[in-house]
Amino acid sequence: GAGVSQSPSNKVTEKGKDVELRCDPISGHTALYWYRQSLGQGLEFLIYFQGNSAPDKSGLPSDRFSAERTGGSVSTLTIQRTQQEDSAVYLCASSLARGANEKLFFGSGTQLSVL
Amino acid sequence: KNQVEQSPQSLIILEGKNCTLQCNYTVSPFSNLRWYKQDTGRGPVSLTIMTFSENTKSNGRYTATLDADTKQSSLHITASQLSDSASYICVVSSKAAGNKLTFGGGTRVLVKP
Numbered sequence: 001g002a003g004v005s006q007s008p009s010n011k012v013t014e015k016g017k018d019v020e021l022r023c024d025p026i027s028g029h030t031a032l033y034w035y036r037q038s039l040g041q042g043l044e045f046l047i048y049f050q051g052n053s054a055p056d057k058s059g060l061p062s063d064r065f066s067a068e069r070t071g072g073s074v075s076t077l078t079i080q081r082t083q084q085e086d087s088a089v090y091l092c093a094s095s096l097a098r099g100a101n102e103k104l105f106f107g108s109g110t111q112l113s114v115l
Numbered sequence: 116k117n118q119v120e121q122s123p124q125s126l127i128i129l130e131g132k133n134c135t136l137q138c139n140y141t142v143s144p145f146s147n148l149r150w151y152k153q154d155t156g157r158g159p160v161s162l163t164i165m166t167f168s169e170n171t172k173s174n175g176r177y178t179a180t181l182d183a184d185t186k187q188s189s190l191h192i193t194a195s196q197l198s199d200s201a202s203y204i205c206v207v208s209s210k211a212a213g214n215k216l217t218f219g220g221g222t223r224v225l226v227k228p
Contacts (some may be wrong), residue, residue: 004158040220041220042218106159108158109156109157109158
C-alpha cells in the first residue's frame with residue numbers, strides 16, 4: 001500500500017476484555033515497530049520486528065501484551081485483560097531496515113479507550 | 116538514562132511569524148537526531164534526520180540545527196502557516212541501543228490567523 005495502515009482507528013472496550021490491533025506496513029519494509037503514545041507523553045517503544053529475526057520485546061510493559069508478525073508483513077498487537085491504564089494511541093511504524101539513518105513511516109494509530 | 120527534553124511544551128504564534136523549538140538530550144552514544152511533525156489524529160511524519168557531522172538541515176520552511184557538543188537541537192519554522200499547527204517531536208537514536216529511538220514529549224504549536 002501507499003502507507004502504513006492501522007485498524008481499527010478507534011477501539012472502545014471494557015476493562016478485562018482482550019483487544020487486537022492490526023498494522024499493515026509499507027510493502028517491502030522489513031522493519032516494523034509498535035509504539036504507545038499516552039496523552040502529553042513521548043512515544044514509548046513496545047516491540048520491534050526485523051525480517052525473520054526474533055523480535056525485540058524489551059518494551060512490552062507486561063505479559064498481557066504480545067505481538068506477532070505473520071509472513072514478514074502484517075502485524076497484530078494483542079492486549080489481554082485490558083486495564084484502564086492501557087488507554088492510549090498505539091502507533092505502528094515501518095522502515096526498509098533498522099539502519100542508523102532509516103526513516104520511519106508511521107500509521108495514523110489506533111486510539112484505544114478502556115472503560 | 117537516555118532522555119530527550121523539549122521546550123516549550125506549547126506555544127501560540129500568529130500566522131506569518133517565525134518560531135524556534137528547543138530539544139536537549141542526554142542520549143549517548145549519539146547516532147542521529149530527528150524531528151517529526153505530528154498532526155492531530157495522525158502518525159508522526161519525518162521532517163529531518165541529522166547525523167553528528169551535520170549542523171544545519173532544512174526542509175522547506177523548517178530548519179533544524181544540531182550542536183552535538185552541548186547536545187542541543189532546535190527547529191526553526193519560518194513564515195508560519197495555519198497548516199504548521201501540530202506537535203513537533205524530537206527523537207534521538209543511540210548507537211549503543213541498536214539504533215533504538217528515544218522520543219521527546221513534543222512541542223504543541225498553534226498558528227492563529
